[in-house]
Amino acid sequence: MIGLCTDSSSQLPPELRDRYGIEVVPVTVSIDGQEYLEGVDLDADAFWTRFTGQPVPAVDTSRPSPGQFALAYDELVARGATAILSIHVGSLVSGTINSARLAAHNAPVPVRLVDTGAASFGISCCTWAAAQAVGRGATLEEAAAVAEAVIPLVGNVFVPGALDRLRAGGVTPVSVGDVPVGSIPVLTFRDGEVRPLSIAGSTEEAVAAMVHYVASWGAGLNVGVGTADCSGAPMSEALAAALRAAPGVVEVIDYRVGPSVGVHTGAGTVGAFMFAAT
Numbered sequence: 001m002i003g004l005c006t007d008s009s010s011q012l013p014p015e016l017r018d019r020y021g022i023e024v025v026p027v028t029v030s031i032d033g034q035e036y037l038e039g040v041d042l043d044a045d046a047f048w049t050r051f052t053g054q055p056v057p058a059v060d061t062s063r064p065s066p067g068q069f070a071l072a073y074d075e076l077v078a079r080g081a082t083a084i085l086s087i088h089v090g091s092l093v094s095g096t097i098n099s100a101r102l103a104a105h106n107a108p109v110p111v112r113l114v115d116t117g118a119a120s121f122g123i124s125c126c127t128w129a130a131a132q133a134v135g136r137g138a139t140l141e142e143a144a145a146v147a148e149a150v151i152p153l154v155g156n157v158f159v160p161g162a163l164d165r166l167r168a169g170g171v172t173p174v175s176v177g178d179v180p181v182g183s184i185p186v187l188t189f190r191d192g193e194v195r196p197l198s199i200a201g202s203t204e205e206a207v208a209a210m211v212h213y214v215a216s217w218g219a220g221l222n223v224g225v226g227t228a229d230c231s232g233a234p235m236s237e238a239l240a241a242a243l244r245a246a247p248g249v250v251e252v253i254d255y256r257v258g259p260s261v262g263v264h265t266g267a268g269t270v271g272a273f274m275f276a277a278t
Contacts, residue, residue, distance in 0.1 A: 003081030010123035020131035044256035048229035069103035090117040158271025
């Protein structure tokens with residue numbers, strides 16, 4: 001039996017976690033100096049309530065400890081795992097996989113690590129694909145190979161809640177420019193930079209642009225639709241409904257943009273990640 005593990009920066013939703021029995025190791029989130037475990041004692045709603053209030057709190061994140069990974073691996077072994085596939089946020093973004101590596105050395109069963117090079121639901125896409133492979137009877141190395149093969153095939157499209165937060169993170173190119181008041185920028189993150197796809201004049205236009213971009217990614221797609229706080233719910237609900245009706249889409253999963261990602265994109269963010277189902 002192959003156990004699956006990821007970290008909470010993947011924004012893995014409960015639906016996928018429970019379906020495949022995936023252990024999620026929480027990132028530590030600090031709000032005004034008070035530490036919380038993402039998804040354990042700080043969910044998305046609680047975070048956005050704090051983050052959208054005044055004054056805006058100081059928020060920081062830190063990687064899970066090796067001990068937290070050891071507990072997750074022990075839990076998978078207790079459930080019968082004889083090997084573990086541990087899939088994580090990119091090492092250029094976070095030191096999370098280093099903590100996983102330290103824990104893996106002392107794990108009671110073999111642990112195969114995958115550095116996705118990705119962030120947010122892109123990590124979940126790799127985990128999702130690997131879980132499907134395990135369900136089909138893949139070996140540990142075969143499932144790891146599936147996760148690694150999906151990495152360059154994952155696409156994304158999003159409407160940011162706050163361009164200033166992207167710019168502060170140094171990932172917004174000048175080409176995004178100044179967005180006219182009342183307009184909605186539709187963006188994608190590729191090759192290490194945010195790229196503009198279109199400037200929509202309404203929510204309906206933004207949803208149509210996102211659906212068009214997802215559809216351009218090919219057929220047989222698994223899609224995750226994410227929303228930050230409740231202000232983005234109308235757009236994300238419209239996007240999910242449109243994608244569920246779109247030809248070429250196999251499954252649409254809803255997820256929440258939690259603190260480890262939301263602090264960089266802002267309230268109101270809505271987006272989608274997609275990859276070809278195997």
